[in-house]
Amino acid sequence: MRILLWHVHGSWTTSFVQGPHTYLLPVLPGRGEDGRGRARTWDWPPGAVELTPEQLRGTDVDLVILQRPHEAELATRWLGRRPGRDVPVVYLEHSTPLRDVPDTVHPAARIPNCTLVHVTHFNRLFWDAGRAPTTVIEHGVLDPGPLYTGTEARAAVAINEPLRRGRVTGTDLLPHFASAAPLDVFGMGTDGLAEHLGLPGERLRTRELQQQELHRAMATRRLYLHPFRWTSLGLALLEAMYLGMPVVALDTTETAEAVPPGAGVVSNRPDVLAEAVRTFVAEPEHARAVGAEARAAVSARYGVDRFLDDWDRLTKEVTR
Template identity: 55%
Template sequence: MRILLWHVHGSWTTAFVQGAHEYLVPVLPGRPADGRGRARTWDWPGSVRELDPRELRRALDTEGVDAVLLQRPHEAGLLHEWTGYRAGRDVPAVYLEHDAPGGPAAATRHPLADVGVVADGRVPIVHVTRFNALMWDTGSARTAVIEHGVPDPGHRYTGERERVAAVVNEPVRRWRAAGTDVLLHVAREVPAEVYGMGTELLAEHLSPLGPTAAGAAGRLYDLPQSELHARLAGARAYLHPYRWTSLGLALLEAMALGLPVLALPVTAAYAAVPPEAGVLSADPDELAAVARRWLADPAEAATYGKAAREHVLAHYSLDVFLDRWTTLLTQEVSREDRHDL
C-alpha cells in the first residue's frame, strides 16, 4: 500500500513505518510541525519518502495513494489545500487519535465527531488505548483501537546508576498533567534524571530541593531517541509521573529495555504495568520509598525490569501492531471500492 501521513509523533511513526508499505511524508522549508519530513534523529527505512506540497500533488495525481492517515483535525484541510483531494471522499482516510481527552474527562467531544465524513462513517477514528476510546465522546463515528507496538531495542538494562529516570516533554508547561510535582517530590528523596524537550526549565525548580536534587542541571537531558535508550538503560528504575495522558511510548520503550517501573495508577497504566513489572501507587511517598528500596537492592529492581520487558514484548508486539494497521487500512480501501463516493 501507499500511505500518506504527517510526521507528528516521532516514536509512534518510527514503529508505524516499519511495515511493508510505502509511506509519503510531507516536508516544508524549515521542517515546521506541518512538514517535518523524515526523522533526523532516528533511522527510518527507505520506504519513507518526503515530498513537498507540489510533489505530493503530483504523486497523488500520477501514482495515487491507497489511504491517508490523519492525526490532527486540520490535516484534512492541508490535504485539500495542497492536492485538491478530500479525505474520506476522494481517497480513503483514517483518523488516529493519540491522546486522551484534555477537557472534562468523560464529556469531551472529539473534534472530528461532528465532521461529515467522520460522522457518516467514511473516516473511522482509531485510538491507541481502550481507555482513550472509552473517554472520548466520538458520537456516531466508527471507532477502533490499535494499541502501540514497540520496536524491540534489546535487553539493554544495566541499572548501574543509582538514579531514577523519567522522560517528560515540556514538564513546566504541562505541570500537573505531566505529574511534574510528583517527579519533584520523588527527586527530593532519591537522585533523579529527567529527559525530554524543555527539561532545562526544570533546573530552577529542582535546585531548591536540597542535596539529593542539587546539581540537577547535570541530570537534565534533551537527547535524540537514538541516544535516549542507551542512557535510560543505565538508570536503576523508570518513573512515569503522569496524572493524565495517553499511554506514553517512552514508558513502553523503557520497559522494553528492561527497566522496572514506578507510576501513578491512572489512565492506561494499569494495563501497561502489571504488578510483577513495577509499582503503581497514588501516593508519591510510596513511589519514593520503593525507589529507595530498588536503589539499595539492584537484584530486586532487575527482577521487576525483566518482567516489564517480557510484558511489553508479549502485549505490545511490533508485528501485531503492523498487522492490525495493515488489516484496518486494507479494509478501508476495500470499503472505498464498495461505495460510490
C-alpha cells in the first residue's frame, strides 16, 4: 500500500514507517513544515520515500493521512485528487483541543468519508467529530533499550518551547520542582529558561540533543518529571518509561492510563509530586525498582508491533 503523509511528528512517524507499506513523504526546497521529507535525526527504513509535489502528481496513492487542517488542500493540489472523494483519507489527531473545550468541532467533521483517528481515548472524548467515524490507535514506541543508570541525582524534563507554551507545559511549575531536586530540561527553544524563571543555573540546566543522544542523557538522570497540564499523551513520557526511568507526572489527560500504580507517582497535588521527586533522588534503589515497573508497563501497552497491527487493520478497512 502507498500511503501519503507529511512528516509532522518525528517520534510518531518513526514508529509508523516501520510498517510494511511504502510511505510517501512530501519534500520541498528548504525542508519547511510542509516538506520535511525523511527524518534527518532518526534512522528510517527505505520504505519511507521522499517525493516532490511534481512527482506526487503522477503517483498512485492508496491512502492519504492528514494531520493538519491545510493538508487536505495540499493533497488536492499536489495529487490532483480530493481526499475523501477521489482517494481514501484518514485524519490523525495528535493533540487535545486548545479552545472552546469541550465544544471544539474537529476539522475532520467537514471532510467527506473521513475517519478520524485519535492517539488517546481522552482526546476522542474531548473533540467533537460531528458525524465522522472515530477510533483510537494508541501510541507505539520503539524500544530504546533499558538504558537507565540514574547516576545523576537530578530530574529530567522534556519540553519543546517551554517559554512560548507556558502553562500548557507546566513551565510555571518548574521552580516548585526545582526546590525538590535540580532539573535538566531537554528540548528545543529552552535558551534563557532559567533566567526567565529566576532560577540559578545549577538548579535548572537546558540542553537540545538529537534523539539517540537524548535517550542516553535522560537515562543518567534519577527520574523523569512530566509537568504538562494540557496536552496529548507525551511520547517523551513513554520513552522515559521504556528507558527504565521512574516517572513523576501530573494526573491530567491520559497520564493515569499510561502510568499504572508502581510505575511512578501521578497526582494533581504539586506537593505530593515534589515529595516523590525528593524520594527518588534520595533512594536510588527504590528509583531503579520503580523504573523497572515503568518499563514493563510501557512495553506491555505501547509496543510498536501492536501499534503497527492496529494501523494495518484500519488501513485495510478504509481502503476497501
